[in-house]
Amino acid sequence: MNIQQLKVFREIMKNGSLSSAAKSLHRSQPAISSSLKNLEDSLGIILFKREGRRLLPKPEAFYLLTEAVEILERCRTTQQNLSLMRDRVKGSIRIASMPGPSEYLLPNFISKYLESKADIKITISTHTTLHIRSLMASQTYDMGICDMDFSAADSKLFNCVNLTSECICALPIDHPLAAEKVITPSHLHAEPMGSIHPDMDVVRHIQAAFDEQSVHFNVRFTMQYFIPLLEFVAAGQACVILDKLSARSYAIMQQQAAHERVVFRPFSPATTYGCSILTPLHLPISLVAEEFLNNWQQYVQDILAADI
Numbered sequence: 400m401n402i403q404q405l406k407v408f409r410e411i412m413k414n415g416s417l418s419s420a421a422k423s424l425h426r427s428q429p430a431i432s433s434s435l436k437n438l439e440d441s442l443g444i445i446l447f448k449r450e451g452r453r454l455l456p457k458p459e460a461f462y463l464l465t466e467a468v469e470i471l472e473r474c475r476t477t478q479q480n481l482s483l484m485r486d487r488v489k490g491s492i493r494i495a496s497m498p499g500p501s502e503y504l505l506p507n508f509i510s511k512y513l514e515s516k517a518d519i520k521i522t523i524s525t526h527t528t529l530h531i532r533s534l535m536a537s538q539t540y541d542m543g544i545c546d547m548d549f550s551a552a553d554s555k556l557f558n559c560v561n562l563t564s565e566c567i568c569a570l571p572i573d574h575p576l577a578a579e580k581v582i583t584p585s586h587l588h589a590e591p592m593g594s595i596h597p598d599m600d601v602v603r604h605i606q607a608a609f610d611e612q613s614v615h616f617n618v619r620f621t622m623q624y625f626i627p628l629l630e631f632v633a634a635g636q637a638c639v640i641l642d643k644l645s646a647r648s649y650a651i652m653q654q655q656a657a658h659e660r661v662v663f664r665p666f667s668p669a670t671t672y673g674c675s676i677l678t679p680l681h682l683p684i685s686l687v688a689e690e691f692l693n694n695w696q697q698y699v700q701d702i703l704a705a706d707i
């Protein structure tokens with residue numbers, strides 16, 4: 400028994416005769432008759448009583464019709480769904496992200512990406528970089544977005560694309576330093592600063608830049624990630640040296656609120672921040688997830704390359 404035989408059988412039951420089924424399927428009557436005989440032979444059951452040219456369905460035929468309709472509908476739905484997946488307009492994507500991108504930048508990107516893709520479902524889970532490593536190593540997510548803080552051994556756990564850019568400085572819009580084209584540690588000597596936790600590589604690099612110029616890195620506010628620190632900047636209570644992704648998130652938020660309270664300036668000496676995009680090593684991702692990944696990676700690269 401195969402799908403084509405079930406299609407022929409369904410048409411015979413629907414139309415009541417071989418000739419009508421042949422017309423409906425645009426096939427010859429002998430071909431329809433042969434298909435029915437092959438189906439009956441494969442099942443070992445006579446499905447119709449023949450009375451001249453008439454076919455009278457037996458009880459077994461009505462049972463098979465119920466099953467055939469369900470099977471053929473499932474096949475049609477499966478083929479339709481796979482076509483949508485092929486066209487990257489149907490599917491699901493699971494993302495594990497560090498707090499910064501998951502708060503605003505990633506949802507903002509996704510909302511625009513999905514404007515013409517109503518049948519794509521996306522799940523975002525927010526975790527620390529360490530937890531994201533574990534989740535991606537277990538192959539349970541399609542993509543991970545986290546700080547760039549990995550060893551060579553990680554290449555045996557997941558695929559990794561590292562992206563880096565230079566940090567910038569966030570200042571209150573009415574701060575005297577907002578008039579400067581480039582901010583240096585000397586400008587920020589003893590200024591109240593916001594920072595993420597000091598065990599992060601980017602903070603160690605910032606501290607080293609201040610130490611090289613023998614100026615005080617005066618940390619007043621410490622948080623897990625950068626974006627909440629910008630509220631202290633907006634209130635005129637601190638300055639923050641941060642990555643471009645966090646800055647871009649806040650810049651979009653300011654634009655939508657139509658109330659600019661924070662400005663961003665280049666920071667020198669060059670202090671790099673890196674983020675990583677992870678994918679499973681042993682579990683190929685879907686076509687939908689692959690397209691999303693490529694678009695997100697390009698989006699991030701464009702932000703990191705642009706002036707804020």
